[in-house]
Each structure stands twice: as C-alpha cells, then as structure tokens.
Amino acid sequence: MASSSGTKEGVPRSLSRKISRASTMGDPATDENMILPSSLPSIAPILRVANEVEKDNARVAYLCRFHAFEKAHNMDPQSSGRGVRQFKTYLLHRLEKEEEGTKPQLARSDPSEIQKYYQNFYEKNIKEGEYTKKPEEMAKIYQIAKILYEVLRTVVPSEKIDDETQRYAKKVEEKREQYEHYNILPLYAVGVKPAIMELPEIKAALQALCNVNNLPVLKMPEDRDILDWLSSVFGFQKGNVANQREHLILLLANIDIRNKNLANYAQLDSSTVQHLMDKTFKNYGSWCNYLHHKSNLKFPQGADRQQLELLYIALYLLIWGEASNIRFMPECICYIFHNMANEIHGILFSNVHHVSGGTYQTAPHGEESFLRDVVTPIYEVMRREARGNKGGKGSHSAWRNYDDLNEYFWSDKCFRLRWPMDCKADFFVNSAERQPAHVGRNQVTAGKRMPKTNFVEVRTFWHLYRSFDRMWIFFILAFQAMVIVAWNSSGSLAAIFDEDVFKRILSIFITSAFLNFLQATLDVVLSWNALRSLKSTQILRYLLKFAVAACWVVVLPIGYSSSVQNPTGLVKFFSSWGRQWQNQSFYNYCVAIYLIPNILAALLFLLPPLRRSMERSNWQIIILLMWWAQPKLYVGRGMHEDMFSLLKYTVFWIMLLISKLAFSYYVEILPLVEPTKTIMGMSVGNYEWHEFFPNLTHNIGVVIAIWAPIVLVYFMDAQIWYAIFSTIFGGIYGAFSHLGEIRTLGMLRSRFESVPSAFSERLVPSSKEETKKNQLQEDSLERKNIAKFSQVWNEFIFSMRMEDLINNRERDLLLVPDSSSDVSVVQWPPFLLASKIPIALDMAKDFKGKEDADLFKKIKNDDYMHSGVIECYETLKAILLELLEDQGDRMIIEQICDEVKVSIDQGRFLSEFRMSGMPSLNDKLEKLLDHLQVDDDDEEVDKSQIINVLQDIMEIITQDVMTKGHEILEKDHRRHQGNPNDTKEQKFEKIDISLTQKRSWREKVVRLHLLLTVKESAINVPMNLEARRRITFFANSLFMSMPNAPEVRKMLSFSVLTPYYKEDVLYSEEELYKENEDGISILFYLQKIYPEEWKNFEDRTTDPKCDSKEKTDLIRQWVSYRGQTLSRTVRGMMYYRQALELQCFLDYAKDSDIFSGYRTINMNDHKALMERAKALADLKFTYVVSCQVYGAQKKSSDKREQSCYKNILNLMLTYPSLRVAYIDEREETINGKPQKVFYSVLVKGGDKLDEEIYRIKLPGPPTEIGEGKPENQNHAIIFTRGEALQTIDMNQDNYLEEAFKMRNVLEEFLKEHHGQRRPTILGLREHIFTGSVSSLAWFMSNQETSFVTIGQRILANPLRVRFHYGHPDIFDRIFHLTRGGISKASKIINLSEDIFSGFNSTLRGGYITHHEYIQVGKGRDVGMNQISLFEAKVANGNGEQTLSRDVYRLGRRFDFFRMLSFYFTTVGFYFSSMVTVLTVYVFLYGRLYMVLSGLERRILEDQTIRQSKALEEALATQSVFQLGLLLVLPMVMEIGLERGFRTALGDFIIMQLQLASVFFTFQLGTKAHYYGRTILHGGSKYRATGRGFVVFHAKFADNYRMYSRSHFVKGLELVILLVVYEVYGESYRSSNLYLFITFSMWFLVASWLFAPFVFNPSGFEWQKTVDDWTDWKRWMGNRGGIGISPDKSWESWWDGEQEHLKCINIRGRVLEIILAFRFFIYQYGIVYHLDIAHGSRSVLVYGLSWFVMATVLLVLKMVSMGRRRFGTDFQLMFRILKALLFLGFISVMTVLFVVCGLTISDLFAAVLAFMPTGWALLLIGQACRPCLKGIGMWESIMELARAYECIMGLVIFMPIVILSWFPFVSEFQTRLLFNQAFSRGLQISMILAGKKDKTN
DSSP states (O other), X not given: OOOTTOOSSOOOSOOOSOOOOOOOSSOTTSOGGGGOOTTOGGGHHHHHHHHHHTTTOHHHHHHHHHHHHHHHHHHOTTOOSTTHHHHHHHHHHHHHHHHHHOOOSSSSSHHHHHHHHHHHHIIIIIITGGGTSOHHHHHHHHHHHHHHHHHHHHHSOGGGSOHHHHHHHHHHHHHGGGGOOOSSOOXXXXXXXXXGGGOHHHHHHHHHHTOOTTSOOOSSSOOSSHHHHHHHHHOOOHHHHHHHHHHHHHHHHHHHHHTOOGGGOOSOOHHHHHHHHHHHHHHHXXXXXXXXXXXXXXXXXXXXXXXXXXXHHHHHHHHHHHOGGGGGOHHHHHHHHHHHHHHHHIIIIIOBOTTTOSBOOOOOOOTTHHIXXXXXXXXXXXXXXXXXXXXXXXXGXXXXXXXXXXXXXXXXXXXXXXXXXOTTSGGGOOOSSOOOSSOOTTOOOOOSOOOOSSOXXXXXXXXXXXXXHHHHHHHHHHHXXXXXXXXXXXXXXXGGGSHHHHHHHTTHHHHHHHHHHHHHHHHHHHTGGGGGGSOHHHHHHHHHHHHHHHHHHHHHHHHHHHTSSSOOHHHHHHHHHTTTOOOTTHHHHHHHHHHHHHHHHHHHHHOHHHHHHHHHOOOHHHHHHHTTTSOOOSSSOSOOOOHHHHHHHHHHHHHHHHHHHHHIIIIIIHHHHHHHHHHHHOOOOOOSSOOSOTTOGGGHHHHHHHHHHHHHHHHHTHHHHHHHHHHHHHHHHHHHTTTTXXXXXXXXXXXXXXXXXXXXXXXXXXXXXXXXXXHHTHHHHHHHHHHHHHHHHHHHHHHHHHTTSSOHHHHHHHOOOSOOTTOSSOOOOTTTSTTHHHHHHHHHHHOOXXXXXXXXXXXXXXXXXXXXXXXXXXXXXXXXXXXXXOHHHHHHHHHHHHHHHXXXXXXXXXXXXXXXXXXXXXXXXXXXXXXXXXXXXXXXHHHHHXXXXXXXXXXXXXXXXXXXXXXXXXXXXXXXXXXXXXXXXXXXXXXXXXXXXXXXXXXXXXXXXXXXXXXXGGGGOOOOHHHHHHHHHHHHHTTSOOOOOOOGGGSXXXXXXXXXXXXXXXXXXXXXXXXXTTSOOHHHHHHHHSHHHHHHHHHXXXXXXXXXXXXXXXXXXXXXXXXXXXXXXXXHHHHHHHHHHHHHHHHHSOHHHHHHOTTTSOTTTTHHHHHHHHHHHHHHEEEEEEETXXXXXXXXXXXXXXXXXXXXXXXXXXXXXXXXXXXXXXXXEETTEEEEEEEEXXXXXXXXXXXXXXXXXXXXXGXXXXXXXXXXXXXXXXXXXXXXXXXXXXXXXXXXXHHTTHHHHHHGGXXXXXXXXXXXXXXXXXXXXXXXXXXXXXXXXXXXXXIIIIIHHHHHTTSOOOOOOSTTOEEEHHHHHTTTOSSOOBTTTTSSHHHHHHHHHHHTTOOEEEEEEEEEEEOOOOSHHHHHHHHHHHHHHHHHHHHSHHHHHHHHHSOHHXXXXXXXXXXXXXXXXXXXXXHHHHHHHHHHHHHHHTHHHHHHTSHHHHTOOHHHHHHHHHHHHHTTHHHHHHHHHHHHHHHOHHHHHHHHHHHHHXXXXXXXXXXXXXXXXXXXXXXXXXXXXXXXXXXXXXXXXXXXXXXXXXXXXXXXXXXXXXXXXXXXXXXXXXXXXXXXXXXXXXXXXXXXXXXXXXXXXXXXXXXXXXXXXXXXXXXXXXXXXXXXXXXXXXXXXXHHHHHHHTHHHHSOOHHHHHHHHHHHGGGHHHHHHHHTTSGGGTTOOOHHHHHHHHHHHHHHHHHHHHHHHHHHHHTTTOHHHHHHHHXXXXXXXXXXXXXXXXXXXXXXXXXXXXXHHHHHHHHHHHHHHHHTHHHHHHHTOHHHHHXXXXXXXXXXXXXXXXXXXXXXXXXXXXXXXXXHHTXXXXXXXXXXXXXXXXXXXTTO
C-alpha cells in the first residue's frame, strides 16, 4: 500500500485495504484545482473530467481520480515538488472514502463498467452531436472522451479492450484536432459551422494562408498552411502558431472587406496583402535604409508574390508573438526578422547559405527551438542587466535598460552578432556578475562591461538645461537685455535705439557663447558612460562642438572689449589681448559669423517640408550637411509639422512671450532698478554680526538677496502665462467645437426635434446610391431614420435603467416608440410631450371663439402639442378598434372618426363637437387605460370592469361630446333590428382581453396613458444628475464634428486591453457589511451617497421569484458598479459588443424589422440575422483583460485570492466574448532538477470553468525585468486583435451610448491630416465619476476633468504636443506593435509608462489627436492620502522623465516653439512648482541675511527705498502659482463652457469656501518635494493608491509618517524663518509691510502643516484625537529592527526614510551636507543679537555659542548613557547623577542671569538659534552614516533624531488638541468636507458618527 507521502515504489491497483486517516488538505468537497501543485498541470484535466462525469456515473469518476493519483505518483514518486505531498494525501483519503461509497452501475467489474460508459458516452455525445452541437461544446466532449480513454487503458488490460471501443477511440483521435478550444475562429471545426466561418472575407483569408504550393515539404504530414510551414522551418511553438494564424486571418479579412463589394467575393485582393505588408514593414524598411543594408524582403521574378508577402508577414508576427520581453525592442525584432527572412529566401530560391556558402539545411527544427536559440539568450542579457537596477536603488548609468539594448541595433555593429547569434559577441557581455567557470551554451563569458548606448540617465538637474538649452538661453539673454535697457535709461524701451545702450545689449552674445560652451561641456560630461558605444563621428562632433564653443568664449569677449571706449576692469583685461584689432566693427563681424548657424536654422524652421525631408534622408551628402546641426539618430527625424500647424502654435507662443516679457520688464525688473542703484551707492559701516567680508563693494550681498527671488519668479512665471493663454485658447476652440451647446434639459427639449436627423447624419451609415434613391421618398427616409434612432435611444435608456440611474416611470417617459406605422406624426418621447395634452384639453374646454381655425392655430403653435394631440387621437382609435371584437362596434368607432374628419375638413368641428364634455371623457379614458395595464389573475373581473368603462366612454362621446352622436347609434340600431340575437346583446361588450398580454400592444397603452396623465413634473425627467449629464452629452455630441459612420462590416476592427493585478473584482458579501471603526459599512455608505439609485435598484429587484442568494449577488454588483472595480470596467467595455450587435441589426435588417423594433422581433424568425450580428461583433471587437496573477489566484488557498479568481471566472461565464490572459508559473523537472517555467496563457469561459485557448512558453519571468504594468500589458498584447487597440485602466467605466460612436472614432485613423499623415493615437476625453464623494474628490475630479478636456484639447491643437496620458486612448495597433508596443517598461526610468508611449509614437513619426465627441468614465483617488500618493507617483514619474533620453530628444529635435509647448506641459510644470517653493526659501533666507547682519535696517532707513513697493509687487506673481490658481483657471473655463459660466462662478466660490486653495497649496508641496528628490536621489516607485471608498479617519501617526519629510519639516523651517524675520526686523518697520510680503508664505506654512488634518474625516473629534495621541506615543517608543514594519515603530520608519541616502554616490552626499549648512546661519546671526553678548561683534561670541551647544549635547548624551548603563542595576547612582546635573544646571543659569546679564528673551532666542543647528548636525550625520556607524556614534544620532521628531509631533499636534476641545469645529469640518453631500440632503454626519439607524 503506497503511503501518502509517496515514498514507496509501488502504487496500489485497488484501495480495498483500510489505511490510517491523516488530516486532509482542505474540504474533500472542494474543487481539486484549489490545491493542485504547479508541477502537476497534466492532472487538472483528469480531475475536471472526474467532476464532470460524477453525476452521471460516480464509479467512473472514482476511476478517473484513481488514475490521476497514479499519474501524479509516477510523475513525482518522491513528492519533492511544492505541495505534491499534501495533494497526494488529500486525494488518497478521498479515494479511500469513494471506494467504499461507489459501485459499478453498468457492469459487474470496473473494466467492463468503464468500457460500457465510454461507448455510451461516444454514441450519445459524439455520434449524435457532431452535426447538432456547436464547436465549443464538441471541443469539451472530445476532451472528456480523450481522457476517459486514457483512464480506460490503465484500468482495462490492452488485450481486453473490445474492438468497438478501439474503433471509437481511433475516431476520437482522428477528429480531436478539429475540435480544439478556439478563441474567435473555429478554423478546423466540422459539422455545425458558426456564422463567422461562413463570412466570405474569412474564407478568402483562410484560403490565401492555406496556399502552400511551391513550398518544400519539410515534415510529414504535410503542413496545413503557411504558418505551419514556417513553424517547421524555425521551430515556433504550437500555441504561438495557432494564435498568430487567427490574428493574421482576422487582419486580412478586416482589411479586405473594406475595399470590396460583397456581390463578387472570390479571393483576397492583392492590394489587401500589400497594404498590410506596407504597414507591418514600414519600420523594418526604415531600419534597413538607416543602416544602408538591403532589405531581405525579396520577390524574385516568377515567384507567387502574394504567397511570399504572406510568408513574410506571418514570419514577422510569429517572431513578435514569441518574443516576450523583446517586444519592447522593435529594432532587435527587425534584426531577427532580417536574418530569418534571408533564410526563407535561401530555402525557397538560392539554397546556398550566405555566410558559409554551403547549401541550406531544410531539416525541420523542433518545437521551442526559436525560443531556446533566439529569444532566451537575449532575454538572459536583459535579465542580468535588470539586476544592476538593484530594486530601484542602482544608478541608471550602471546598467543597460530596454532602450540601451534596443539602440545597440541602431548601428551596423549589430551585424557582428552574426546568425545564428554568437553568444560570445559584445552584446551579450555583462560584468556586473562574474560568470562561473563552467559556462553553459547560452551563457556568456564575462568581459568588459558594455557601455550605455547613445545616452546616459545621470541624476542631475543639468538635464533640464541640456534638453531645453534653447529656451534657457532665450530667457537668460532676454533678461540680460531687459536689465541693460532698464539700467541705462529712464525705463523707456525706445532707449534700445540709443547707440551706447544698443552696444551694451550686444554683450548678450558673449553670454550666449558662455551658455553654448556650458551646453557643449554637458554633452561631453553627461555622455561619458556612453562614449564607447558612440560612433567615432559622434565623438568627433562632441569634441569639435566643445572646441568651437571654447573658441567663441575667448573670441567674443576680446572682440567686445576692443570695441568699448575707455575700458575698465575685466573688459580692460580682454582688450589688452585684442589691441591688434583696432577696427571697431570686429565684434560685429564676430557676431555675424556666430549667428550664421542660427540664421540657417531659422530659414529651415520656416520651411518645415525641406527640414523634414533632409532629416529623414539617408543620403550621405545630406547626412554630412546635417551632421553639425543634429547628429544622425534612428528616431526623432523629420518631426516637423506642416506650415499651417506651425503658424498656429508660433502665433500662440509669440503672443505669450510678448505678454510675459512685457510683464517681466514693467513689473519685475524696471521697478527694482532704481532701489538697486541706491543700495549699491550706499556705504554700510557697522554690521550687527561679525562680518567676514566688510570690504565688499556695492553691498553685493543685499543686491543678491533682493534680486534672487525675482530672477526665480522671472524663470517661473511663463508657466502662469501659459495657464492663462491655454485657458483662453482652449475655451475658444471648445466653443467652436460646439461643446456645451446642450447642457440642460431645457436646451435638450428645445433641440430634440433635430436630434434624430443629427443622429442619422453622424451615426447611420449611408451609401451615395441610397442617398440619391431616398431623396425621392423623403418622408419614408425620415421615418426610417427616426425608427433607427429610436432603437439606439431606447437601448441607451434601458441601459440607464439597468444601471439604476432612472426608475421605471422615468424610463417610460424617455422611451421613443419602436413602431410608427399606425400614427401619421412623429412619436416623440413622453417627457417632451409632458402636460401637452392636459393643456390642449383645457384650451379646448375654455375656448370662447367660434372658428375652428383659431383653436387649431393655438394648438399648432406648439409642434409638440400638435403631434401629441394627433398621436393620442390616432392611438386611441387603433386601441379601440383592436380591442373590440364585434364588427358592428368597430363600425360605430369608424363612423365617429369619419364624422371628426369631415367636420374638421369643412371647418365645423366646434359646432359639431362640444368641448365641455372633454374633461369627463378624459377621466374615463384614464380609468380604461389603468384597467388595461393591470396584471390581474382574475381575468373575468378585469374584463367586466373594462367593458363597463368602455361603455361609459362611448356614452360620453355620443351623448355629451357629439351633437349628432345619437344618429350614429340609431343607424346602427336600425341595421340590427331584424336579428333578434343582436338586440339581446349589449353594445361594446365583446372585447379581446388577450391583447393585454402582447408586449407591443401594452407599450402602446402605457404610452397613451402617460401622454394623457403626465403633468409639469416630467419636465425635470430624469432627476438623477448623472443621467442628465449623460443624456445631454450624448445629444450634444451628435451636433459635433465627427467622421461619418461606416457599416459595421466595413469599420476598423479593434481590441480593448485592461491590465489587472490584485485589485477588487467584485465586493464580497463580507466586505459589503463589514463595519469600520465608526460602525459604517460600504453598503450603508453608498445607500446614503446614492439614495435614489438604491431606491431604483430595490424597485428593479422586487421579483418574488428571486431567492436570497440571487438578491445578495445583485446587491454585490450594485455596490461594485459604484466603486472602482474590475467588474465595473468589464461591464462598461462589453457595451461595445452590445452596441455593435444592435448596429449590425440596423445595417442589415429589413425596413419592416426595423419598424417592429430590435427588442420585439422574434429571434427564431431572425436567427440568421442575429447570428450574423454576433459573428460581425466577434470579427470587429475583442476584449482581453490581462490578469497577471490569475493562475496564482486559482491555486492559492488565501480567501481573498480565491474570491478574485471566482469573480474573474464569473465575469468570463457572464460575458462569453471576454478573454483573460495570465502568466502561468509551473514547476517542471529539467535534467532531474525542478525548475520554474513560465507561460503566457489565454483562457475563456467554458461551461462552468475556464477553457484554455493558447499557451505560449516564455524565456523566463516576464515581470522581473521592467515595470509591472507595462510588462503585464506586453505579455497579453499578443492575444489582442484588430487594427486599433484601446487601452483601458482598471478604474474606468464605459457607457452604452458612447459605444455607439466607436466606429466613428475609428474612422479618424483613415482621415488624412495635413498632407499624408494619419493619426497613430486617438486621444479621448474622460468623465471623472468619483467627484460626488467629498470636497477633496470634487477638487480632484475638477482638476482632472480640466486636464483631460481643455488641457489636452490645447495640447493637440494648436500646440501639437499631446502625448498619451494613460487611458482611454486608442492606438494604431500595427504601427505600435512594430515600434515597441503601447508603453515603455524600463525599471524606474519609465515609471510613468504611458507618457513614454506618446513620446515614442511622436519620435517615430506618429501623429496624436484628441477627440471630445466621445467619452469614457474614469475613477480618481478620493481621500487626502490617496491623492497625495497619486501626486507623488506622478511627480516621481516627471522626475524620471527629466532624466530620460526621450525628453532630451524631443527637447532638442522639436522646433523652438513646439519645444516650449513640450516643456511647459510636461516636466516644466513640475520644475516651476519646485521653483515656486524655492522662491519662498530664497526670499526668506535673503531677508534672514539682511535682518541678522543689520543691513536691512540701514537700507530701510533710506527714504527712497522705504517708499518702494517693487519687491512686494514682483513677488505677488509667485503667490498666484502657489495658491493653485493656475489649476483653477482652466477648471472655471471648462465648467463655464460645458455647464454655463454662472455655474462655473458658483463652483469657484464654493471651492474657495471649501478651502480648495489650501488643498492645492498642499499638493504643490507634494509635487515639489518628490520631483526634486527624484532628480537628486532617485527613490521613485509605483505607489499603490488604493481605490476604495474613503470615509475613514486617518490616524495622526499615519499622517505624520506620510507628510513628515515632504511637508512638516519644510513647514517648520519656514515658520522659524518667518518668526526670526518678524522678531529681529520688528523695531524698524511697520508690520503692514511685513504682512503684505509674508501673507502668502504664512498661508503656505499653515497649509503644509495642517491640511492633512483639516481634510481628515473626524480630524477634530475629541475621542479620536485622544486615540491618535496614544497611538503616536506607542509608535514613537517602539524599538525597530529587522522585520518590524515602519507603521509599527518610529525607528523602522526613520531608517526607511533614509533609504535614498544609502545608495547615493559621494556627489549626492556632499550636496546633502552643503544643503544642511543653511541651518547654521541661524545660530551665527542670532548669538550676536543676544543681550548676553552686550553688542560684541567678536568671532569669540560665535565660538562660545558652539561651546554651549557641545555642552548641551554632552549632558544629553550622559543622561541617555546613564539611563542605559545604570537605569536598572544602579538606580540610586543614576538618581544622584541626575540630581547633580540638575543642580549644576541651576547654578550655571543663576550665574549667567546674575553675573553675565542673560535675559528671558535670550532663552527663547537661544531655542531659535540652536534648534536649527541640531537639525543641521542630524542631516550631516545621516549623510555620513557609514563613517558614524564605524566610530559608534550612530546611536547618538538616532536619539537626537527621536527627540526632534517628538518636538515636531508636539508642535503640530497641539493646535489639533486645542481645536478638538470645541465641538463646533468638528461639525464645521464635516460640513466643509462633505458639502456636496449635504446639499443633496445626505446624512454624512450620521455616517461619520456611526449613529446608524439599526432598522435599516
């Protein structure tokens, strides 16, 4: 008997003997997949089959499990694999239990049982099902049959298997391949073929691929198609071949159908293959030309060209499909393709090897040989290089990232790799790790480390200058010129024409020469690590540039000095060099020569087509000419725009620069010139401290202190001007795009008449012939268009009902009737006709005139009223005629209607009909319609009531309303007099009650009832704000400019890709009801936030048949659809499919079907049409969710992971066309050792579980090399289909009405913009749906909305610098898959992976547009801490962008004005944010210097200076930026544009009242801190922000940890600066001036210190404050150490905060120390102002202060050491020591007070002086950590740090405690935080306080 551990050799044939029970793994009922080890994947199908057949035959299921156990034991007899022992134990116990419980049912023994079962299974399912079941069902059946036979062979001895069983098994084996699980196309299925396989375009594409004539046969059996043949040549994987086969067929079919007429469809068009060929190989062709190598796309004479083209395309796709991480390296793929294409040519034509000269070996390769020989060696290089990143801590320059490795293939050096690749080539060398002695086949011997390629990402701010040098040079030269003009004249600009002034202005060229020299130096220094990879011509260029710049630095100053009369100083020194050139114009000649390159550049700027063609040219002569101006590079060539675009953005920037420079001159520079001259002329004799440089002339220190902040503002304020101009231009452009024309329900009602025609024009495809034909029958065309509009509109309304945005009544009011055939007027939705009929009735009743025409004129004045009256009349007539069964009754109705018609025609309606009877008729009609709508079980009672009311109605009509009604009845009575039966029966009692069950008839009744009864209230339908927004946006978008819609069949095909990691899929029941610390559950919270939606949901789910589990599932969905969950995203994206199916129906249905309605047609009658619609939807749309860890979640025993797996599986089962891609990790035994093997797997929903479609082996773990998200996208991108790809994030949503516009948007790819360019990325706008949660969420939502609308609108046009900012942009898929994918993935540097795909697209000649007629929903972070994490992540990303090669190349290769646009909209915004904060520091430190040295007192005593307000005015600019007003401007414009300017103004005021400025000022600090730190020290990382509902209180310790370094430390430093400035400057100036200058700074300080608490729910609640204090004390006191997380101990956190200092180089450490030195100025300045100093200016005073400082630190150290040494064992000694120290302190203080003249104010001053000094020592200590650890001082530093943290915490906590004492503060804060909710009457305070109504 085998033991459960599997250590014995044998395994039992029977389990009849008892075994001792061990504890089982998990519950035996659980699905075995839960605990299936990754090393036993082949067991899973057997266990699945066991579960599948268990209901049918439990004994066979037992035998299957037994076989699974045997197989597992044979695969791993030692149970060495992870989890194998547990699995075997569990299975063994289950088998033991089942052996007793199951008995054979069909036979006496197991062998007979399984044979019988197998035969029955075959006959029942396969024999009969072959021609009746769908391919996916058959695939599953064949899978089961195969495994049953495998089990059968182990149970039945081979000689006892009967012939019939063997015959069946043989048939299964033969046909099994025809029934593999498929993705979209069941290519080899026989029997029932799905509609998609009957499409002629699919057949044609398949036929073209199956053409293998002329191809040499390489293996038997013969290859089925071109891809099989390629696979046998190169050894591609089976999964890859199958995947790319379907991919290629779909591409060909979709391209082919667009240019074809369906009538004569035979085969693929040659132009189709040519078009795909051109798109696929455009990059390859460009690469060959760039390297001057002949392309290997060869087409010999007489060859089958189409076959060859398909071979090349298929080869490229197969390489790409298996390339794994190499997909990020497009030119590496080009290199691989280049060599493999050559091999193909050799095999097919020459048969001679181009390297060896021998004949080609046509022996087939084994599967995986391509992966093994080509992909894995390159992957291993990437993997080794990525280790140099050291988890984000390594320097970028120490390892080669994706770009470096790819750019190796930009030079012909790459051909040294040879083919097959030589693994000893330099590309494979990496010396970061020494290789072991035994080097394997794919390993590399270590040698010299390979250098970076072309560019080095060095951490320095100099990158900003290097990348945007032209901008900095322009601003610096303009500043110099303006200062010269202001200095040398009265300030008038006319002074430029003064000869002396002009001559001085010419000195700017000297500055320019120095700046160019700096640029040339930076080029050399920053490229040092890449020098070995550069071509010799590039190195020569760098050196020559450096030499020429150095020459100009010498020549221009000499020339200038020689042209100056009476030179002095430095000019005299240079002029002595240049005496030999006495000619005055020498300098002018120099300048002229110096400017030649700039003049040439300007000429080329004005001729963009010339510049473009020169840059793209590969001619040697052009390359030589361009060599000096721009080094040749594979990307970034010819990015210049056309003339018109150029003109637009040039005008924009010229206007902006004129405004900026004029403002700078008149407000910042000119007013400061006079005071500066005065200050420079003053002499200051006595300083208030020890002045080391008393003889400095012109008070240069003061001049620097005054001008430095102004210079910083000058460089920053262009950002403010950009905000102003972009707001104005964006607003104008938006208005011209028709945005916001329909923004209210009133506007919608007034324009609704034209909505159907706009819909037909935009969203209904029309061919020219149809248009001509229909011009003749305009009326029928209009009816058809309205019918089509009604289908789409009604689906939109139904979707909003399903989303619970509207209730049933609102739904009925918004619906447009499907059928219009029995009514002569257009049937508008009832919400437009609300109250029209009651008003018309009142008008008729009260009408006093005699003429019919007057009454009809009044009614016709209102079109809606007129059509409503006619519709009511005609509908009522139709209802009555259908309801009455008796012919005589119907004739009476007909006669009454004839009477009406005749009286109207003859103008005697009012005389023939009494209007006074109308109200009573109306009441009875309402009653009748009520009865007709009732669902009553008692049909008889119902019928009698209907008859009674009907008779009442006829009585009123004939007696009260008609003057001659009795005549009609009498006529009828006379007609029936002869028949005695008729007289007994009463009139109007025969009715057809069955009509009430007909859906279309009921809809008619409901609509008529609404028309008659709905009053004014319907004007506000719908009530829900989100529903209103969607309806108005959809209607408005129909009037915007968009391409016409093609037919679905001819539209571009597209995919949607969503990366998912471990976020929420669907909230579990536990999560719904789990209460937070305030007793609030998510469900309760959402019920309060969305009360009307909850009520609508309850109305929708009141079905009594619905059991409690179903109801719970529906609630889970309702909650999840209001969060940021995967299920919300998937539901939204699947609307695309729903929309396509409806659009197919409208494209191909007959007119009669369209009129009868999409929802009402009989599916059985239109089966072919619906099947075709589904087939076309499959052809055009694919949705792949890349659930990276789905495989791990499947196997995990963790409850949350299992929940995610089940929820994802449920999504696949709910949406059959949804596909999930994941990375599967398996353990496989290779050479006797278990190794991890990785696969990319695609699955779809099956019957109950997922079904695997493709499995492609990977060279290693794909996510180890790059950033997680782009790697996740990259592994799944091979499973996407189509020509376009939309990237959708996990926090997005979509709307059905927007999905209808998708085919219009995709047409943008076919529109040519400006010449021959077509877009490569289409930008779409987003709607932020998380704005209603709190005021913070609202601010964030507004900020984000303004960016994704007005911000991106202006970036796309006119500035032409829109990139890709994440989602939901649509990519030209083929363009991007041949150019590196849809994102970049290098670790850390590509942290903001999305924007880099925009950079890449632009650099490679792409064109990016932005479209606002379609929108996608997006969620944003809603809590303060999440928002800060998001801002930190974006700032980190921008810091890394600053260092990147992409930004450098774009900055250098854009023209000047486009470069300005690029700078100010990307990294420039973050740099300006940092400069804003820096300005405050520079200003205050300048003032600190002036105050403490006494210079400010001397200067302000001068009257001219005292009256000048120049500095304050200049600094006011900075506060505009700081208060976040820059972000508010575009918001106000966009809200004004789309919702009206009154709303915008109101929103702006409310935002300010809710402290939006505090929030934006706080986030400014976040941006500045993380951006600056990233550039200096790195430390960027992906920060998971969490996307839940945030209404919880963040603890003080959490906030302290998060904001301590970014805000609190800086805020407290500014507090000390401001206090010192106030205290020591108070005596000689009014406080008004001080307040004016420092107000914005105090505001900044307050925001930075207290915003996290102001915006923290329950931040000022007393109990919470007490709890926070306890928690913080505990955290501060806990010891740190290995394994203790930062949120548990201050020590661990403090250690983590210095992470960035652990791996920085010596340059970084020195910089840290220099920055820390600023804190010493306080002590130096303040000690001279102490009373105890008695006015002494001696340096000894400063020396003594250091003695005091050292003494204090020493005493503290003694106390701390004493506590440690004597605290426990020598308690008495320690107490005595403390007493002595205390007495000593008292005596010293007494002496100082009595003898030395120390005062109380001195003590406070000493705190201000010594606290910063201690902090400086602490910072220096942290920077010198290794040294201090070496000498044992680190513990002291840590104790000092702890003391400082305690003090900082106390300072920040005290105001919170004080405010918490007052209860009203907490109330006020709640009101402030949740105003949106209050205004909607929600119980937020109740939510926060947790006073939940338990009855809920």
